[in-house]
Amino acid sequence: MKKTRAPIRVFLDEELAAGEVEAIDAFLQWLDIQKGASAATRRAYGTDLRQFAQFLSRRGCALADPGSIGRRDVESFVAELFRAGEAKSSLARKLAAVRTLFRFWVRTGLLEDNSAARVPNPRQEQHAPRLLNVDETFSLLDEPGKAAAAISPGEHHLLCRDLALAELLYGSGLRISEALQLDVDDVRSDEQVVRVIGKGNKERLAPMSDTSVRALAAWLAERPAVADPGESALFVGARGHRLNRREAARRLGLLCRKAGLDRTISPHALRHSFATHLLDAGADLRSVQELLGHRRLSTTQRYTQVSLDRLMRVYDAAHPRAHEKK
Structure with a gap:
């Protein structure tokens, strides 16, 4: 019998520094005002970026300092989530959140290059939803x-x-x-x-x-x-x-x-x-x-x-x- 995995909770037990919270809040406000993202999207991206921030703190990087974060950090974040058993659909969404954050930094002049855009998407399993006749x-x-x-x-x-x-x-x-x-x-x-x-x-x-x-x-x-x-x-x-x-x-x-x-x-x-x-x-x-x-x-x-x-x-x-x- 195939074992069911417990729900994934990676990195969420740590508190964020004030600078990290401000960086995420600024991004979510931009997502709301400039992109018209739904409340559900903003909540999901906020959770994803808190995970990313807590992962970065273990590597000596910080969202408050975008220049300290590179493509290798993003790849390592995705790899760690994969090893923890995160579903590929969740991995894709978290990577999308990080890419969008990098795009926000580029547009606001905090970065010159969106290095996260070059991180490939995980290959997705194709599951058609069950339907009724x-x-x-x-x-x-x-x-x-x-x-x-x-x-x-x-x-x-x-x-x-x-x-x-x-x-x-x-x-x-x-x-x-x-x-x-x-x-x-x-x-x-x-x-x-x-x-x-x-x-x-x-x-x-x-x-x-x-x-x-x-x-x-x-x-x-x-x-x-x-x-x-x-x-x-x-x-x-x-x-x-x-x-x-x-x-x-x-x-x-x-x-x-x-x-x-x-x-x-x-x-x-x-x-x-x-x-x-x-x-x-x-x-x-x-x-x-x-x-x-x-x-x-x-x-x-x-x-x-x-x-x-x-x-x-x-x-x-x-x-x-x-x-x-x-």
């Missing part, structure tokens, strides 16, 4: 609601919320972070669109399915019984404040069990299912890219799967040598 998706979205009459009023409120969230993740292909950042005013039910703020603070209008509109209407009718007065969040938790990711994932797992599915899926699996089902039904990749809010087409290609049957249909219909001429 169409029948499983319909079961997830339809079956739990059939038992609504047999539950308490408080649980009924939360079930309406959970179904509305799941409908939006699948019907509009939203990231879970995008869905949980929505405010009530972002929903335009009469136009069947929702205003979404994606990565890099990029705004887009995502279309809503008919079932999403109905599920959101049902949740909005129940929401006043749950939300605190003055709370703007569309999806709120049992305590009346904005719903968090962990609770949203837990509740989605509960929907899976109520639907009788043989496995629990992540919120991202609904987004992935959305894209895959569109492609299988004949949607073109560029359109799916726009719907998902991806900047690069290669990202869409990596996170979606086109069935072999569809590929063969496209080939048979389009390629001049697919059929013998009569």
Whole structure:
């Protein structure tokens, strides 16, 4: 049996010097104001750079003195994390944080050269998120609601919320972070669109399915019984404040069990299912890219799967040598 590794906590037991904290804070402010990075990105980069600063202190370097840090230091940081068992996806993100910090130093005149840019990315394992087929998706979205009459009023409120969230993740292909950042005013039910703020603070209008509109209407009718007065969040938790990711994932797992599915899926699996089902039904990749809010087409290609049957249909219909001429 394959052993599961304990969560990695490298270098985080040490306190940072004031100069290191100021260096990280200045960078995070620049990331916020100049780059429009999300709060989640800033938190992740802040943690990554605290790890980097604590690693550097053991090598006689400091973030407060950018000139003391070179490419070899960055490579050694990545190597140490790798030896500690850090996932390659986490390594890539931490390296991205360090590279962005170096770019900030170059732009503000603290460095002349971004030596971190020459450190290669770790090779990533390609893991496609698990997805649902169409029948499983319909079961997830339809079956739990059939038992609504047999539950308490408080649980009924939360079930309406959970179904509305799941409908939006699948019907509009939203990231879970995008869905949980929505405010009530972002929903335009009469136009069947929702205003979404994606990565890099990029705004887009995502279309809503008919079932999403109905599920959101049902949740909005129940929401006043749950939300605190003055709370703007569309999806709120049992305590009346904005719903968090962990609770949203837990509740989605509960929907899976109520639907009788043989496995629990992540919120991202609904987004992935959305894209895959569109492609299988004949949607073109560029359109799916726009719907998902991806900047690069290669990202869409990596996170979606086109069935072999569809590929063969496209080939048979389009390629001049697919059929013998009569």
